[in-house]
Amino acid sequence: MATLLKHSAKYALSGRLARLCVHSRHGGLQCLQPCLLPHQRSASTGSKILVEMDNSTGIAVLTMKSPPVNSLSLDFLTEFSISLEKLELDRGCRGVILTSALPKIFSAGLDIMEMCGKSPEHCGEFWKAVQEMWLRLYGSSMITIAAINGSSPAGGCLMALACDYRIMAENPKYSIGLNETQLGIVAPFWFKDTLVNTVGNRVAELSLQLGLLYSAPDALRTGLVDLLVPEDKVLSTASQTMTQWLAIPGENAIGSNPRVSSSKVDLTPKVHMVDLSHSSESMCSLNWIPWTCSNRA
Numbered sequence: 001m002a003t004l005l006k007h008s009a010k011y012a013l014s015g016r017l018a019r020l021c022v023h024s025r026h027g028g029l030q031c032l033q034p035c036l037l038p039h040q041r042s043a044s045t046g047s048k049i050l051v052e053m054d055n056s057t058g059i060a061v062l063t064m065k066s067p068p069v070n071s072l073s074l075d076f077l078t079e080f081s082i083s084l085e086k087l088e089l090d091r092g093c094r095g096v097i098l099t100s101a102l103p104k105i106f107s108a109g110l111d112i113m114e115m116c117g118k119s120p121e122h123c124g125e126f127w128k129a130v131q132e133m134w135l136r137l138y139g140s141s142m143i144t145i146a147a148i149n150g151s152s153p154a155g156g157c158l159m160a161l162a163c164d165y166r167i168m169a170e171n172p173k174y175s176i177g178l179n180e181t182q183l184g185i186v187a188p189f190w191f192k193d194t195l196v197n198t199v200g201n202r203v204a205e206l207s208l209q210l211g212l213l214y215s216a217p218d219a220l221r222t223g224l225v226d227l228l229v230p231e232d233k234v235l236s237t238a239s240q241t242m243t244q245w246l247a248i249p250g251e252n253a254i255g256s257n258p259r260v261s262s263s264k265v266d267l268t269p270k271v272h273m274v275d276l277s278h279s280s281e282s283m284c285s286l287n288w289i290p291w292t293c294s295n296r297a
């Protein structure tokens, strides 16, 4: 199932991103400016994401740099998915570290301004972009590590959960969790599934029902994150951890199923993206997140 999901993610997204690049005002590919750095490093930057690739290690660092809080706007999500797709297609890239350039914030989650007073079409496009981000990250054939150097509520937590491993700054002021119910909304089932996979049923049940945001130490206790380190060590620890993970035999391992293990083969998707268009419709019809919606009931 995970494999099907991976391939489904890969192809559903490729098509969509191709369309976005041609037709959308969010043509992130055009804004990615490559430049060369010493020691086999390369970097490309858009307005919201910086990608630095070390060709000698196969590790890329994807840094979110969208002030004030790295909120997940349509533009952000599109640039994010395009960046990840480019790395996925780069045979030299084997691992991605996701982190933030902003002090104190990893990501504030979905951009609330994208969901208030917008047309159903816009909400649909936005919601698809959220799904695509999750599918691309969760379904990635690369090792993904979240280097969580700040608070990460709601959609920000989802991003971290979609990675293979989570390392957080041990600052107790930083919080992380799926706090949707605190905002009067229900986290979609695939948010829930991602949380259950990480912390188990009971913790997920309590977290979701109460909309709990965990401090960094509590997040470690519940298993929401895997490791706490001092703030200035988050990125270096992520690199060290990545090196350990990449030392594990991968797709060429004896006994591995090439169809399953190779992300580079051309497979027709067997599962299509979950159609959650009804969610975006209900998102539009709800005057949700009262603290930001001026048109609330």
Ligand SMILES: CCCCCC/C=C\CC(=O)SCCNC(=O)CCNC(=O)[C@H](O)C(C)(C)COP(=O)(O)OP(=O)(O)OC[C@H]1O[C@@H](n2cnc3c(N)ncnc32)[C@H](O)[C@@H]1OP(=O)(O)O
Binding pocket: 068, 069, 071, 072, 104, 105, 107, 108, 109, 110, 111, 112, 113, 151, 153, 154, 155, 156, 179, 180, 183, 185, 186, 187, 188, 279, 280, 282, 283
């Ligand atoms: C059928 C419907 C299904 C819906 C499923 C929905 C699924 C996911 C939901 C989400 O992801 S909703 C987003 C939830 N996010 C939050 O609850 C985070 C809210 N923000 C905060 O807690 C704090 O802002 C922070 C991230 C901890 C940062 O705190 P700090 O004190 O450093 O900064 P602030 O002064 O609070 O904020 C600065 C600036 O950023 C704006 N902002 C904050 N969060 C968002 C956001 N999510 N989207 C857009 N903008 C955001 C905030 O308004 C401030 O703006 P200015 O006042 O400076 O203009």
